[in-house]
Amino acid sequence: MPPVVALCMPAFNREDLIAETLDSVLAQTWPHWELRVVDDGSTDRTMQIVADYAARDSRIHLANRKGLPKGACTCRNEGVLATSAQYVMFLDTDDIIEPFCLENRVAAMESASTLDFAIFPGLMFEHEPHDLGLWWNIETREDELTRQFRQDAIAQGTGVLWRKESFVRIGMWNLELMLWQDIELFFRAYIQGYRYRKFFDLPPDLHNRVTPASLSRGRFFSPEKQLSRVKVARQVAALLRENGQQHRLKELRYMVAEIVIGAARSGQVSLAVRFLTWAFREGVISTRQFLRIACVISLYGGRATRFRVFRDLAERLQRPFAGHGNIGRIPITTPVTSKAGTHP
Secondary structure, three states: OOOOEEEEEEEOOOOOOHHHHHHHHHOOOOOOEEEEEEEOOOOOOHHHHHHHHHHHOOOEEEEEOOOOOOOHHHHHHHHHHOOOOOEEEEOOOOOEEOOOHHHHHHHHHHOOOOOOEEEOOEEEEOOOOOOOOEEOOOOOOOOHHHHHHOOOOOOOHHHEEEEHHHHHHHOOOOOOOOOOHHHHHHHHHHHOOOOEEEOOOOOOOEEEEOOOOOHHHOOOOOHHHHHHHHHHHHHHHHHHHHOOOHHHHHHHHHHHHHHHHHHHHOOOHHHHHHHHHHHHHOOOOOHHHHHHHHHHHHHHHOOHHHOHHHHHHHHHHHHHHOOOOOOOOOEOOOOOOOOOOOOO
């Protein structure tokens, strides 16, 4: 039997966009799929729209979230556990996939049977596909773990096809986090040696929507979200030690600086100081780096950055810790071809 792909989609109050996403699933040239929509408590017409589609196509399954906490990752995990499909893919209710998406992804995975997951290229859009003319990200010469440390992730949840067994084995989505769930998942994959390949020679098959209403951008520096970032960094440090990669601890400094400076700028000075001290004790940052970041904390915490001279000083001090992310910044300079085909 041909392998089946389970698309796992959390849904919450997306009556305005979800039909467009569902239509892109129905347009797939690979017919062996099932769509597992898990609703997270919608109060609009989202569930009715999905139910109408499910009445027309038995491959679409609708369920209510059963577990806690509330959130997209709980819904995604429930979708995975409900399927017996060989492959799982995650899709958000505001994204669009090309008709050849599943066909190309399955062919790629089938061509390399030892892979745990594969990474595919995608584009970003705001209102309709191609309107921004931007890649989600591109391949570079740096390895994926290095890029992950520098907040230049080449993979995100919807840009990957997982072998279901591998996704369950890695521990699925971390339900303790309020953000950086994708980042934490791929840190686990890279550090623990899960097998993957990038298929960036294939045409982009995903259109990832950029919207100010994105849940991850709401209250970006709230205390609970800052603590979620801290938890990710601590878990990454522990994983590196557990897997004999202590020599890479210093690469965590980019994330540490981002978290600490974000906390200081949002008035959470005590959190910034505690986390900076932890990073110094763990060997993530040197004495000189500690003093540099501590100075930035003082400037923001004391509100000295109200004055231009101190604001410029703070920016200079934190410049060495800036990531080199390409996400959503690389324009498409050549026409994008759209086709399906078996990958060699």
